[in-house]
Amino acid sequence: MAANRLRTGHPVPGLPFTDDERLPLDHPDASGRTGRDQGEGLRGRTDPLPGGGWVPDHGRTVVLITDGSGGGLHHDRLYGHTGVLYRHGGYRCDGTTWHRPGMVFDGAYERYAVRPVQDAHTVTAADLLVHPAGPGRAQAAAVAGFNGHQTALPDWRAHLALWAGHRRRAADPRPLEECAVDLKAPEPEPSRLVDRAGPAKIANMPEEELPHPRYAHRDLPEPQARGAGGPLRSPSAARDRATSRPAHTGLPTGRPAHRNPYARSVLRVRGRRTFALQTDARRPRPMPTPARPR
Known part of the structure; x- marks a missing residue:
């Protein structure tokens, strides 16, 4: 993210504000057309929420983003199903509860399991402006x-x-009391963050066996900050990654238990389909009959 817009409801800390009077925010199609085909790299699109609608119940975030970050934000918003507000590298809030970055994949529901953040507190604009400021x-x-x-x-x-x-x-x-600005919790505190050696130690594996930070960065938790030596991550998010890969760690799996009968039935159907596909793949294929010359 490059900047906040003036009509955002949840400002991102540390970012400047840019004017957005030209954006017709209450008309999504018109907003999507803003800037379309007016220069190289300028595109417009309307991205409705999965359940329909345009402005979430908890307000809207209006930000200026770089062209390179648009794809990831679009994917998280449509398929993440875990938040409408993002802070500290993947920590997300659904309007009431803060969750860690998605690392434990729920195969039955085809989404990442939500892991609530302990002792989380939402810092609002009213909290930061409790003392008058100009x-x-x-x-x-x-x-x-x-x-x-x-x-x-x-x-x-x-x-x-x-x-x-x-x-x-x-x-x-x-109201400023409903304008979320930041997350305050022990997990993403700068003093607790660990470098690349931290996830390796938590996962009980050599550091060189961790996913490559350039080519497989999605296999690691999104960094909460960056230091002189590289990305810094929350130990809790790194532990989620480790427990979702018991073959490497020897730790009990962190995958959901799927106590819901619907979830168990989904897994059974998927297992049968996988078996059928594997069995069919092992069967010898008959040679095609050559066409007779006319």
């Missing part, structure tokens, strides 16, 4: 010519005050 020199940037920032803004609270002042002038603003 926008100071903060201002909303124009998208044209916007280059983004490599590091978090040091005076971001002033930018948040600018955003809050803009929301007060909106027609029907969501």
Whole structure:
């Protein structure tokens, strides 16, 4: 993500704010057409939610993203089924509960199992602006010519005050107490994060046997931060990855027990289909009869 937009309901910490007055956010098709075919790499699309609708019950996040990150965000939103708000590299909130990055795959429901974060607290805009603050020199940037920032803004609270002042002038603003900004929990605390050696130690395997960070990065939890030596990850997320691969770890599997009768029936049907496909693949195929010359 490159920047927040002024009409977002859940600002991402550290990012600047950009003007979005031209975006018809209440009309998804019109919003999808914004910028379409107006320059190289400019595209527009309408992505409705899986259950229909456009704005989730818990508000909307409006951000400016780079072209390279659009595919991953689109996939997570349509198929993740675990959150509408993302922070700290894959930690996600469904509106009421925060969950860890998806690492344990539920084969019956074909989605990642949700793992609630212990002692999680949602930091709201009201929490950060409990003491009066002014926008100071903060201002909303124009998208044209916007280059983004490599590091978090040091005076971001002033930018948040600018955003809050803009929301007060909106027609029907969501209360600041309902505008989620960040996750506060022991798991993603910077002092607890581990480097690449951490997941290897948790999984009881040599570090060189971990997935390649460049070519198989999806087989590792999404990093919660980046240090001088590379990505840093939450030990809890790394442990989820380890328990979902008992063949390497010797740990009990973390896959769901599928106590739901529907889930068990799905697994039985899938097992029968797999057996049938494997059996059919082992059968010798008859040689095709050559066509007779006319």
